[in-house]
Amino acid sequence: MLISQLQVRNLRNLADVNLTPSRRINLLHGENGSGKTSLLEAIHLLGLGRSFRTQQYRQVIQAGTEELLVFAQIDPQGSGEQRALGISRAREGELKVRYAGESLGSAELASLMPLLVINSDTFALLEGSPSIRRQFVDWGGFHSDPGFIRLWRGFHRVLKQRNSLLKCGKIDARVRALWDAELVAFAEPLSELRAAYVEALKPVFDEILGELLKGVSVELRFSRGWDAKRSLAEVLEESFERDLRQGFSSSGPQRADLRFRADGQDAAERLSRGQKKLVVSALKLAQGALFYRQSQRACVYLIDDLPSELDERHCRQFCRFLENSANQCFITCVDPGLLSQVWEPDTPLALFRVDQGTISQSAAPGEQDER
Structure with missing residues (x-):
C-alpha cells in the first residue's frame, strides 16, 4: 500500500478531510462540484508538488x-513500514515538502510516489502537442533509469x-562549438534512454x-x-x-515525439473517438504494468470520472486490468x-461519498475488512 492515511486542509472546498483508503481500489462518488476531483488534486500535489488542473496555485488554496x-x-x-x-x-508561494522529517526536492518527491493520471485531458494524448507525448515518455524514462533526470x-x-x-x-565560432558539444553530450544519451523506454513499453x-481493442x-x-x-x-552544424x-x-530532444500508426495511417486520423480512448487507456495501463515489472513497486492511479470516458463493456475490462x-x-x-459491482469479492474496495467538501465512507458490495 502506498497511502494508508490521507489528510487534506484548505484545498478548494476541502476544508478538513481525513481518509483511510483501501490499499487497492477507492471509489469516490458524489455530485459534480462536490470535491471529488479536488481530492485527486490533493494526492497529485502530495506526489508532485503541483496540481494537474491549474498552474495558478492560488486557485487551489481555499x-x-x-x-x-x-x-x-x-x-x-x-x-x-509507514x-x-x-x-x-x-x-505567497512558498512550497514545503517533508518526508520522514527531512526536506525533499522535486525529483526526490516524484520518485517517492509514482503517479499516473487518467482524466478527460489524458484522452487528447494522441491529438495534442508533441510536448504532451514527451512528458508521457519522460515519466517512463525518469522512473526507469536514475540517471535520466x-x-x-x-x-x-x-x-x-x-x-x-x-x-x-551573432555567436563566436569557438563559443558555439563548446555549447554544441555540451548539448550533444546530454542530448544523445537522453534520447537513448527515451528510445529504450519506448521499446520496453x-x-x-x-x-x-x-x-x-481487439482487431x-x-x-x-x-x-x-x-x-x-x-x-x-552534424545536424546542429x-x-x-x-x-x-x-x-x-x-x-x-526538445523536438522528440511519440507517433502512433494504425493500419499504416496516423492513428489520430484513422481511429474513432472511442478507439482513441482505448488506445490511451492501454498506454496508461502499460506504463503502470511496466513500472511494476521493472521495480516491483506499485503506482497510484488517479482516475477522474471513468464511466463518462468508456462504455460499460470497456469500463469493465479496464477495471479488470x-x-x-x-x-x-x-x-x-x-x-x-x-463501478461498485465490477470487482471480484476478494478485491480490497472502499467506497466514499463526497458531498460539498465532506467525505464519508459507506459500505460497498464485497467490501473486505482488509484494506
Whole structure:
C-alpha cells in the first residue's frame, strides 16, 4: 500500500478531510462540484508538488485561508513500514515538502510516489502537442533509469543557453562549438534512454491493447527530434544559419515525439473517438504494468470520472486490468452503481461519498475488512 492515511486542509472546498483508503481500489462518488476531483488534486500535489488542473496555485488554496496542507502516511517500497509525507503551499508561494522529517526536492518527491493520471485531458494524448507525448515518455524514462533526470536537466540547461546565444544574432565560432558539444553530450544519451523506454513499453502496450481493442493494431514509433541517420553534431552544424535566423534550436530532444500508426495511417486520423480512448487507456495501463515489472513497486492511479470516458463493456475490462495489478487506485464517478459491482469479492474496495467538501465512507458490495 502506498497511502494508508490521507489528510487534506484548505484545498478548494476541502476544508478538513481525513481518509483511510483501501490499499487497492477507492471509489469516490458524489455530485459534480462536490470535491471529488479536488481530492485527486490533493494526492497529485502530495506526489508532485503541483496540481494537474491549474498552474495558478492560488486557485487551489481555499478562499480566506493562507495555506493548504496535504499529509499522508505512505509506504513507497511496500515494505510495511509507514512514514509521514507532508506538503504545504502558502498563498505567497512558498512550497514545503517533508518526508520522514527531512526536506525533499522535486525529483526526490516524484520518485517517492509514482503517479499516473487518467482524466478527460489524458484522452487528447494522441491529438495534442508533441510536448504532451514527451512528458508521457519522460515519466517512463525518469522512473526507469536514475540517471535520466541528470541528463534531462543538463540538456535543458544547455539548450536554454544555446537559444539565448542564438537570439543575440551573432555567436563566436569557438563559443558555439563548446555549447554544441555540451548539448550533444546530454542530448544523445537522453534520447537513448527515451528510445529504450519506448521499446520496453511496446510489448506491454500491445498485450493490453489486444484485450481492450481487439482487431486493431497500433504501432508506436519514437522520433528523437533529428534525422536518425545522422549525428546531432552534424545536424546542429548544418542547421546553424537557420537556427540563428529563427533565434532557437530547431533540432534535438526538445523536438522528440511519440507517433502512433494504425493500419499504416496516423492513428489520430484513422481511429474513432472511442478507439482513441482505448488506445490511451492501454498506454496508461502499460506504463503502470511496466513500472511494476521493472521495480516491483506499485503506482497510484488517479482516475477522474471513468464511466463518462468508456462504455460499460470497456469500463469493465479496464477495471479488470486495474484489479489484476498491484496499484492503488482512486476513481471518481457520479453514480457508483456500475463501478461498485465490477470487482471480484476478494478485491480490497472502499467506497466514499463526497458531498460539498465532506467525505464519508459507506459500505460497498464485497467490501473486505482488509484494506
